[in-house]
Amino acid sequence: MAKKIKVKGDAGHGASDPGAIGPTGKKEKDFNLTMALKLEELFKNHPSIDFSLTRRTDVFLELKQRVKIANSQPADLFISIHANAASSSANGTETFYNRTTSAPLAGVIQRHMQAATGFKDRGARYGNFAVIRDTKMDAVLLEVGFISNPEEEKKLFQDDFQNRVALAIAQGICEYLGVPFDIQTPTLPGQEPVKATPYPxxxxxxxxxxxxxxxxxxxxxxxxxxxxxxxxxxxxxxxxxxxxxxxxxxxxxxxxxxxxxxxxxxxxxxxxxxxxxxxxxxxxxxxxxxxx
Ligand SMILES: [Zn+2]
Incomplete structure (x- = not known):
């Protein structure tokens, strides 16, 4: 059997590090973990992708631990999931890469993710974050939306929004890797079955x-x-x-x-x-x- 492609998902923050906190008190760490677990669920039983996470519970990992987990496997792709924060009016979806070799992955995921969020397209751009700088494989950091923006905070914690965006990220990963988003992929609760990709x-x-x-x-x-x-x-x-x-x-x-x-x-x-x-x-x- 062909070797599976290893994709490492990373839910940013955790435990005593809540990440950003939204206007209603929602915590970024919870959003990140929920999305990471949804991605894990989508890739369960995928015939050619072995998807795993740096953390599956509300624990804290140092940035260097996250990097070490990815580099020691080694993973083929690294996807770190976050929500953004700035002023209450800041809005939109963006994807960061550090090394230019990771830019194409950032572009593909940004295109899928932004379409699914419907938020402003802030693009795929350079960012100097340790988890995408010090990992050795193609690595991106996703900022799905702004938790500091009341409208985006609300959507970020809606289950149907999360399912749609998780699916889009998964499709982006598959498109980048050139593997079909396989029909065996299980669907998330409340979601229409995913149709096989091969568009004749x-x-x-x-x-x-x-x-x-x-x-x-x-x-x-x-x-x-x-x-x-x-x-x-x-x-x-x-x-x-x-x-x-x-x-x-x-x-x-x-x-x-x-x-x-x-x-x-x-x-x-x-x-x-x-x-x-x-x-x-x-x-x-x-x-x-x-x-x-
Ligand atoms: Zn964050």
Missing amino acids: EMSVTVHTAAGSTYTGYNVKDTTWVPSRPIGELIGGRIGYTKGKVTINGEAVETMNINGVGYVTARDLTKLLGARIFWDKATPSKVEIYPKN
């Missing part, structure tokens, strides 16, 4: 003077196509805001895959008048023509 690939041909062929995906009978090249080829104005692609200024359903925003063929028809043809004989092929 389709060939998407755009018929314009500059037309060419792209890769799209078919997920549950919906055709997803890369928004920018195709939208622009057929005369649309493509933008991006708050994790969603915009077509002529209107935000549409978006799926992010490997850093590319995909939109549904349906929305290209609705907003740009695209004419779309699926070849019944070759369901993996779709032809797109601009509006007459």
